[in-house]
């Protein structure tokens with residue numbers, strides 16, 4: 148079968164990773180590169196594919212089978228809409244947009260043009276996430292009572308040379324925690340309300356460097372998420388999953404999910420339980436699942452995009468999933484300003 152021809156729009160930090168993932172995929176081939184910055188021509192040369200400065204130029208010339216949009220969040224609607232109108236399936240980087248109105252427009256566009264939209268929450272393509280979901284759904288942990296999610300990283304000063312990263316929407320809530328928000332919603336279900344505090348007291352940029360968030364789920368479960376990009380620590384999905392070799396892996400955990408019958412650490416999937424009687428006076432045992440993290444989650448995501456193009460499957464993470472995490476993100480920002488609990 149012919150490989151699926153994919154164009155990548157926006158060759159920055161993430162676009163580059165997609166180029167790499169396409170190269171590793173057996174189902175996909177790079178079709179072309181689009182970037183307003185003409186320095187990205189060098190990537191097109193390296194991969195021997197055409198280079199275009201705008202999506203319009205690409206669409207006029209030679210249409211790809213699918214496109215990946217990896218431009219800054221505020222351009223997501225603009226860049227996605229031209230491809231959806233041309234009925235070309237889109238893998239859109241997370242978050243779906245920088246605001247709810249434009250996220251809704253993107254979703255409507257996808258519906259109106261009957262063209263699939265996959266949101267780039269690539270962690271969901273990792274087998275450890277699938278194993279965790281199965282464990283929760285199997286009831287082995289009992290009723291889920293509470294969860295604690297850690298996302299502490301230290302970003303080097305070079306990271307902030309891109310000015311959009313120090314402005315509204317460019318901070319660790321929208322860049323990092325939104326992945327955890329998507330994942331915890333996938334694992335624990337619908338969120339009813341949100342409360343949050345943010346701080347920029349260390350980096351002093353206009354955007355937050357640190358935040359703590361409380362979620363109340365429809366199921367009654369509670370969850371705390373703790374994020375910072377200015378803490379040297381091993382407790383984040385990036386540093387524990389081993390998913391991306393750019394982040395030296397630790398053997399620590401970053402999620403702790405607790406139920407009435409047991410609890411689980413993630414990503415190492417250490418499952419804690421009492422053997423007979425449940426009590427803090429009884430010895431607590433643990434078993435290790437032995438599930439290995441997928442090393443090539445981004446490649447799995449590309450393969451999934453190819454299956455969507457081939458009409459073998461529907462997007463695992465659709466526009467509505469993207470909208471849910473964006474609404475929670477928006478509620479976090481509003482709650483941190485008002486100090487109030489916000490209903491979703």
Ligand SMILES: NC(=O)c1ccc[n+]([C@@H]2O[C@H](COP(=O)([O-])OP(=O)(O)OC[C@H]3O[C@@H](n4cnc5c(N)ncnc54)[C@H](O)[C@@H]3O)[C@@H](O)[C@H]2O)c1
Nearest residue numbers: 157158159160161162182183184217218219220240241242
């Ligand atoms: N999935 C993940 O883990 C992950 C990680 C980092 C970033 N992201 C997301 O990827 C997207 C890009 O982030 P980044 O960190 O790679 O940004 P970046 O600033 O490193 O790169 C953005 C690229 O888009 C290009 N660009 C800007 N405007 C353009 C336009 N009008 N037309 C064509 N190209 C244009 C820029 O020249 C640049 O090459 C964001 O949505 C971000 O949230 C996702």
